[in-house]
Structure formats: structure tokens, C-alpha cells
Amino acid sequence: MHKTxxxxxxEIVPLKGDDILLIENAxxxxxxxxxxxxxxxxxxxxxxxxxTEGCLKLYRIDDTGxxxxxxxxxxxxxxxxxxxxxxxxxATFFIQAITDSTVLQIHRDQLNKLYDKIHMMDRFFRIKxxxxxxxxxxxxxxxxxxxxxxxxFEFVKRYRAMEQQIPQYMxxxxxxxxxxxxxxxxxxxxxxxx
Numbered sequence: 580m581h582k583t584x585x586x587x588x589x590e591i592v593p594l595k596g597d598d599i600l601l602i603e604n605a606x607x608x609x610x611x612x613x614x615x616x617x618x619x620x621x622x623x624x625x626x627x628x629x630x631t632e633g634c635l636k637l638y639r640i641d642d643t644g645x646x647x648x649x650x651x652x653x654x655x656x657x658x659x660x661x662x663x664x665x666x667x668x669x670a671t672f673f674i675q676a677i678t679d680s681t682v683l684q685i686h687r688d689q690l691n692k693l694y695d696k697i698h699m700m701d702r703f704f705r706i707k708x709x710x711x712x713x714x715x716x717x718x719x720x721x722x723x724x725x726x727x728x729x730x731x732f733e734f735v736k737r738y739r740a741m742e743q744q745i746p747q748y749m750x751x752x753x754x755x756x757x758x759x760x761x762x763x764x765x766x767x768x769x770x771x772x773x
Contacts, residue, residue, distance in 0.1 A: 580631045592699040606683040611676035618674040624663035626684040630656050633680025634744045639672050648753040727756045731764045
């Protein structure tokens, strides 16, 4: 379970043997059943979270009760209400398991201790935060400038494995379209590929 986490970190920064042991001991597994919440709106977001099994979604619910999915989390991905974590304000998002899932999480206090002991961890999270910001900006620009069809085709191209795990109505929410519109886009894609 921790191997996926260590591999993810070592893709960006080198680790020594002692560092690996400290990291493995600091990240605690949390097992979730399908539809179980990892974080709910209003709670404190005091953990960084890494998905080692299953699939989760990060979303908010608007005043009309409509769900808006901002992010999915699959094996090898980090998922968090980062704004709430960084500002230490109550969470504005929910994190919920789409399938039975396992997450490795570390409390902020423990992570700060790791930063002192393993300087590469500080660098790792700085790079991950920068990359996350760039990805969020890219997604925002694409949602303003691309058609729904272009956004869906890009989603399929980038996240083919994830598309197979996630119900279509959730992908529609992520893309900002109705499930019916997504169904139509999927039919068009099949026609283009045949």
C-alpha cells in the first residue's frame, strides 16, 4: 500500500532508506466503503491524502442542491480540499468514495515534522501544489474556451482508465453538462471512431 505512495514521491524527489521508513510510519491508512465520506463541508481539513485503492470525488453542492464535481481521485492521485487545508478554514467541499477505497493520510502536524526531518518532502509538496495550481488554471480556461465536446474528448484522452470507473452522471457533473448531453457526446465519439 505504501509502495504506491513512495513511488509517487520518488517520481519528483529522491528519498533515502531512512526517509522511506519515516514516511511509511507517518501516513495512516483509512479504508472507505462506497459512498462513505472522507471529508464533509464545514469540517476541518487537517490531512494531506493519497489514494492507494478505489476512486473518490471532491465536490460541492450549490444552493439548488446540484452537485458540482471539481476533482476525482484514483490510485496514485492526491485528493484534498486544499483551500481549506492551507487556510485552516472549514471545508467547502465534500470528499466521498465512489467505490470502496483506501487512502493514506498524514495530519498537518505530522507533515510539518516530516518537513523538518526530510527536506525533500517540503520540495515534493511545493512542486505538487504548483502542478495542482497549473492544472486547475488549465481546467478553468478550458471550461471557458472549449465546447462540451472538446472537453469530453480531452477527458477521455487524458483519463481513459478513470472514465471506465466513474458513473456517467458524475463525469457529466465534472464537465459541467447534463447526463443527456454527455450521452449524445459519447454516441458522437463512437461514430467518429468507427
